[in-house]
Amino acid sequence: xxxxxxxxSLALALVLAFVLTACGGGTGxxxxxxxxxxxxxxxxxxxxxxxxxxxxxDDEGAGASEGEASEEQPAGLVGKPWVTxxxxxxxxVEQPEAKDDLYAHYAYDYLVxxxxxxxxxxxxxxxxxxxxxxxxxxxxxxxxxxAGHDLEQLRIFYNQAADxxxxxxxxxSEVQPYIDRIDAVTSLEELNALVAADxxxxxxxxxxxxxxxxxxxxxxxxVYPNFLFSNALLVGGTNYAETDDPTAxxxxxxxxxxxxxxxxxxxxxxxxxxxxxxxxSKQLMEFEKSHGKYLEGTTTYVKADFGAMAEDAxxxxxTLDELCDLSPNYPIKETLAKLGxxxxxxxxxxxxxxxxxxxxxxxxxxxxxxxxxxxxxLDETRPYRAQSKKGGDIELPQVSADAFAYTACNSLNTxxxxxxxTYVDEGIPAQAKERLTELSxxxxxxxxxxxxxxxxxxxxxxxxxxxxxxxxxxxxxxxEGGYFDYSGLELVPSDKGGTLLSxxxxxxxxxxxxxxxxxxxxxxxxxxxxxxxxxxxxxxxESENNSINIVPGYVTSLLYADDMSxxxxxxxxxxxxxxEISHGFDYQGAQSDAYGRPEPVYDEADVDAFVAKTSALxxxxxxxxxxxxxxxxxxxxxxxxxxxxxxxxxMLEIARASDDFDxxxxxxxxxxxxxxxxxxxxxxVFAADTHPLANLRVNVNSQMFDPLYDTFGVVEGxxxxxxxxxRIVMWGPNA
Ligand SMILES: [Zn+2]
Numbered sequence: 001x002x003x004x005x006x007x008x009s010l011a012l013a014l015v016l017a018f019v020l021t022a023c024g025g026g027t028g029x030x031x032x033x034x035x036x037x038x039x040x041x042x043x044x045x046x047x048x049x050x051x052x053x054x055x056x057x058d059d060e061g062a063g064a065s066e067g068e069a070s071e072e073q074p075a076g077l078v079g080k081p082w083v084t085x086x087x088x089x090x091x092x093v094e095q096p097e098a099k100d101d102l103y104a105h106y107a108y109d110y111l112v113x114x115x116x117x118x119x120x121x122x123x124x125x126x127x128x129x130x131x132x133x134x135x136x137x138x139x140x141x142x143x144x145x146x147a148g149h150d151l152e153q154l155r156i157f158y159n160q161a162a163d164x165x166x167x168x169x170x171x172x173s174e175v176q177p178y179i180d181r182i183d184a185v186t187s188l189e190e191l192n193a194l195v196a197a198d199x200x201x202x203x204x205x206x207x208x209x210x211x212x213x214x215x216x217x218x219x220x221x222x223v224y225p226n227f228l229f230s231n232a233l234l235v236g237g238t239n240y241a242e243t244d245d246p247t248a249x250x251x252x253x254x255x256x257x258x259x260x261x262x263x264x265x266x267x268x269x270x271x272x273x274x275x276x277x278x279x280x281s282k283q284l285m286e287f288e289k290s291h292g293k294y295l296e297g298t299t300t301y302v303k304a305d306f307g308a309m310a311e312d313a314x315x316x317x318x319t320l321d322e323l324c325d326l327s328p329n330y331p332i333k334e335t336l337a338k339l340g341x342x343x344x345x346x347x348x349x350x351x352x353x354x355x356x357x358x359x360x361x362x363x364x365x366x367x368x369x370x371x372x373x374x375x376x377x378l379d380e381t382r383p384y385r386a387q388s389k390k391g392g393d394i395e396l397p398q399v400s401a402d403a404f405a406y407t408a409c410n411s412l413n414t415x416x417x418x419x420x421x422t423y424v425d426e427g428i429p430a431q432a433k434e435r436l437t438e439l440s441x442x443x444x445x446x447x448x449x450x451x452x453x454x455x456x457x458x459x460x461x462x463x464x465x466x467x468x469x470x471x472x473x474x475x476x477x478x479x480e481g482g483y484f485d486y487s488g489l490e491l492v493p494s495d496k497g498g499t500l501l502s503x504x505x506x507x508x509x510x511x512x513x514x515x516x517x518x519x520x521x522x523x524x525x526x527x528x529x530x531x532x533x534x535x536x537x538x539x540x541x542e543s544e545n546n547s548i549n550i551v552p553g554y555v556t557s558l559l560y561a562d563d564m565s566x567x568x569x570x571x572x573x574x575x576x577x578x579x580e581i582s583h584g585f586d587y588q589g590a591q592s593d594a595y596g597r598p599e600p601v602y603d604e605a606d607v608d609a610f611v612a613k614t615s616a617l618x619x620x621x622x623x624x625x626x627x628x629x630x631x632x633x634x635x636x637x638x639x640x641x642x643x644x645x646x647x648x649x650x651m652l653e654i655a656r657a658s659d660d661f662d663x664x665x666x667x668x669x670x671x672x673x674x675x676x677x678x679x680x681x682x683x684x685v686f687a688a689d690t691h692p693l694a695n696l697r698v699n700v701n702s703q704m705f706d707p708l709y710d711t712f713g714v715v716e717g718x719x720x721x722x723x724x725x726x727r728i729v730m731w732g733p734n735a
Contacts, residue, residue, distance in 0.1 A: 078627045082719060085111060085695050086676045087627075087683055098667070099712045100719030102702055103695035106671030114677045124676035124694075129556035130537050134406055136427035137419045150418045150486045154409060156493050157507070160500040161405035167386040167500065172269055174501045175381050178202065179270050182373045188329075188363040191370065196334035201505045204376035205357075206332065207233065208341045210515050210530050212523040212545045213317060213348065215473070215595045219518050219527065220346040223323065225330065225357040227291040227372055229259050229284075229379055233531050240292030256285040265391035266378035278392050284375050287368065291360070294353040301588055306600065306607045310591040313598035316348050323347045326354050329361040340516025383408045384504040408500065410535050413508040417483045420534035420552040424477050428555055429562040433477045436560065436577075439569065440474045440548050443578045446653045447646075450731035451585070456609040464593065464601035465585045471594040472584060473525035473547035477555065479534070480526040484514040539573075541580040543592045548581050558673065567662050570651045571669035582646035586639060587614070613735070614642045617728050624696065626687055640691045641700070646730050648701035653732075655707065663711040671698055704728055 077083040077090055084090055085104040091111050098105040114123045140146055141158050160166070172179075178200065185191045194200055207224040226232050243249060264281035268274055301309040318326070320342065324333050326349070336342040361369065382388070387404065388396055399407070409415040448469045451462055473480060489510050492498025515530065526549060528542045534551040541548050550573075559573040583589045585601065587610065593599040602610065618634030621641055625631050634641070655661040674694035678686050686693060692700065702708040703722045714720045729735045 080625045082695060082699055084626050084693070086678045086693060088115060088677055088679050091115065096719070098720075099714045101699065102667060102708070102712075102720055103671050103674070103698040106668045107675040110672065110675035111677055117677065121679065121682050122676075125558055125673060126537065129558040132427060132556045133419070133423045133535055133553050137422050138402070138406065140422055140426055151422065153486065153489050153491050154415050154418050154422075156491045156498070157415060157500070157503055158405045158409055160494060160498070160503060161384070161408035162401045163494070164386070164401045166494070170499060170501075171386055174499060175378065175385060176270065178377055179374050182370050182377070185366075185370055188366055191366065191373070192331045192334075195373070196331050196338055198338060201509070202377050202380060203335060203339060204373045204380070205330070206335045206339070208336060208339050209233070210341070210518050210524070211348070211527045212525070212596060213313070213346070214597050215471070215523045215525050215545050217523055218345060218520050219523055220348065221336070221341045221344040221519060223332070223336070223347050223349040225327075225332075225349070225354055227287045227357070227360070229263065229288055229376070230292070232295055240289055240295065252289065256289060259288070260285040261391040261394060261396070262382065262388060263375050263379065265388040265396060266382065267375060268391070269388060270374065270378060274392055280371055280375070283368070284372060287372060291356060294350065294356045296350070301591075306587065306602070307591060309588060310598035310600050313348070313592070316350055318347050318349065320344070320347060323349060326351060327358055329358045340512050341519055344519045381501060381504070383411065384501045408504075410533060412530070412533055413511055414504060415507070416533035416535050418486055421478070421483050423535070423552050428477065428552060429560065431562045432555055432560050435562075436476045436550055436555070436573070437474050439574055440476065440550070440577055440581070442654060443574070443581055443650050444469050444472055446650045447581065447731070450649065450653065453733045454731050454735050455733065456613070456735060457606050458603050461602045461606040465590070468546060468584060468594040468601055471546055472581065473545060475526040475529070475547055475549045477550065477552050479529040480524050484511070486510070539576055539580055541583040541589065543584065543589050543596060545596045546584065546592070546594060548577065550577065565665065566658060567665040568669045570654060571666040572673040574654070575647050575651055575670060578650040579643040579647035582643045582650070586642055587611070588639065613728065613730055614638045617641055617645060620700070620728065621692065621696070626693070630687065637690050637692055642730060644692060644697050644701050645704065645728065648705065649729065649731055652705050652707055663707050667698075667702060667708070667711070674698060
C-alpha cells in the first residue's frame with residue numbers, strides 16, 4: 001500500500017503545484033497545464049467512490065529551498081557516500097563502476113536518456129509501464145467486435161463518460177434534486193432521516209467496508225465516519241496531525257487549498273455566488289482539518305510503544321449495539337442498514353474518531369452539516385458529470401474525454417474489478433499467477449528458515465512468527481474467492497434514457513449488494529481488495545488478514561514475463577514481494593497474529609532486540625547526505641529500510657540455493673527496475689518519503705551482503721565497500 005500512496009501523493013503534489021502557480025497569478029504554459037490535467041485524472045480515480053479527492057504530502061517549503069540550493073551549486077555532484085544520481089542534473093559524466101556505485105552503474109543508460117524530461121514528475125522505469133493495464137483495457141473497450149456481458153456493460157458506461165457533449169448538456173441537473181433536498185432540511189431530525197433514506201443514494205458521512213479481523217471467523221465491517229474529502233481509508237491522518245513544524249503545516253494548507261478549489265467550483269455550479277462558494281469551501285476545509293487529526297497517521301504506530309496498535313485494535317472492535325451507544329447523535333444503525341451492512345457480528349471504528357464526529361453532529365451545527373453534505377455529494381458525483389471549469393477566478397485543468405471516461409470506470413463503485421479482470425484475461429501472461437504464487441511461497445519459506453536460524457530471537461517468538469508465515473494468504477491477480485460476479489449488472493444504454501450518473505448509481509448499488517452478501521460470511525483473506533482498486537500499481541502485505549497481495553495493476557511487462565529468468569524475477573518483483581512479506585513480522589506487523597488478530601507475536605526481549613537492529617540501520621541512513629547539509633532522517637524511514645534489507649537478504653538466500661546464479665544479472669535488473677530521474681522541483685517530496693530513495697534501496701542493502709563483494713571484487717577504498725563490522729543483517733545466523 002505504501003508504494004501506491006507514494007504515487008498518488010506525488011500525482012497530487014503536482015496538481016497542487018499547478019494550482020499554486022495559478023493562484024499566484026502565473027499562467028503556466030499549455031504543456032504544463034495539460035500535463036497537470038492528466039495528473040488530476042490519475043489522482044481522482046483512486047478514491048473509494050465515497051470521496052474522490054486524494055491527498056498528498058507535498059512539501060512546498062523544502063521544495064523551494066531545494067531549488068535555491070541547486071541554483072547556488074549548479075556545478076559539482078552532490079550526495080554521499082554516493083552521488084544522488086536520480087536527482088536531475090546530478091549524474092556523473094562518466095558511468096561509474098559497479099564497485100563504486102552499483103545503482104548508477106546499471107541504471108546509467110536510463111538516467112542519461114531521461115535526464116531532460118523536466119515537466120514529468122515521475123520519470124521512472126515503473127512509471128513508464130504504469131499505463132499497460134489502461135491501454136490493454138481501453139483497446140478491448142473500443143474493439144466493438146469483442147463481446148461478453150461485463151465488457152458490454154463497461155462499454156456502455158465508458159462511452160457515456162466519453163460523451164462530453166451529452167455531459168455538458170446535462171450539467172448538474174441530475175444532481176441538483178439531491179442538493180435541493182439537503183437545502184430543504186430544517187432540523188437535525190430531518191437531516192438524520194435524509195441520510196438514512198433509501199431514495200437518497202448517498203452516504204456522505206459514513207464509509208463502511210467489509211473486512212476481517214480473524215481469518216478463521218466471519219467478515220466484519222469497518223466503519224469510517226468522516227467529514228473528509230480526502231480518502232480516509234488510504235491516507236489516514238498523516239496530513240492532519242497536529243504539528244508545530246511550519247513546513248508540515250504549510251504542506252497541509254497547500255493541500256487543503258487544492259481540494260477546496262474543487263469544492264468551491266462545485267458549490268458555485270450548484271447556485272451559490274462566487275464569494276459565498278469560496279467562503280464555504282474554506283469553512284469546509286477547516287472542518288476537514290479539525291476532524292482529520294483524529295485519524296491514525298501512517299507513522300502513529302511506528303512511534304508508539306510496541307503493542308499499542310494491537311491494543312487500539314482490540315478496543316475499537318464493537319458489536320452493533322456498542323457502536324450505536326457510541327453514536328448517540330448520528331443515525332448509524334439506519335445508515336448501516338441502508339448500506340446493507342447492519343448484519344455483522346462485529347464492527348471496527350476508531351472510538352475517538354466516532355466521538356469527535358458525534359460531538360459535531362448537533363442541531364447547533366446544522367447549517368455546517370448541510371453544507372458539508374452538499375459538498376460531499378457534489379464531490380462524489382464529480383467523475384460522473386461534466387468537468388468543472390472554474391473555481392472562483394481560477395481555470396481548472398481539463399482532461400481529455402478518454403482520460404475522463406477511464407477515470408469514471410476505474411472506481412470500486414463502478415468497474416475497477418472488471419478492468420482488473422479484463423487485464424488479467426487480455427494482458428497478463430498465462431503463467432503469471434502460478435509463477436508469482438510460487439515465488440511468494442518460496443519467499444515465505446525462506447523467511448521461515450531465516451527466522452528459525454536467528455540467534456537474537458527467543459523460541460516462543462520464533463514459533464509465533466513461523467506460525468504466522470505458515471498462514472500467510474497469497475493473493476495473486478485476484479482476491480480470494482474471485483472478483484464480484486457482475487453478470488447481474490444491467491446498465492441503461494443512452495438510447496433507452498440511461499445517463500452516466502444514473503448508471504453510476506446502479507453500479508454503486510450493485511457493489512453494495514455484492515458486499516452485503518459477504519457480511520457475516522466466512523472471512524475473506526483478501527478483504528483489503530474491497531478498499532483499493534485492483535487496477536492500481538500495487539503490491540502489499542496486509543496484517544488484518546495476514547496476506548500478501550499482488551494486484552493486476554502491479555504486474556507490468558517490466559516486472560513479469562513468462563520467459564523471464566530467475567535472476568530478473570528476483571531482482572525485480574521478487575525484491576518487492578519479499579519487502580512486503582517482511583512487513584508481516586516487523587514492528588507493526590508483529591502486533592497481529594497468524595489469523596490477523598490484534599495479538600502481538602514478539603516477546604518483550606525480542607522487541608528490544610528487533611529495535612536495536614533497526615536503530616543501527618536508522619543510524620546508518622542518518623549518516624547519508626543527499627545534498628550538501630541535507631542528511632536523511634533514519635528514524636523516519638527505518639520501517640521501510642528494514643523491509644528493504646530483509647527483502648534483499650531473502651533474495652540472496654534464494655539465489656544462494658540456486659545453481660549457477662548470475663549475480664550480475666540480478667543486480668543489473670534490480671537497478672533497472674528502480675531506475676528513476678527526479679526533477680529538482682519535486683525532489684523534496686521523494687526525499688521526505690518514508691521509503692528510501694531508489695539508489696539507496698539498491699546500494700545500501702547490497703553492500704550488507706557478500707555477493708556484492710564476491711561478484712564485483714569490491715574492496716576497501718571502493719565506493720560500495722562497507723567494513724564487515726559495520727554491515728547490518730536482520731535475520732539468520734549472522735544477524
Ligand atoms: Zn514497505
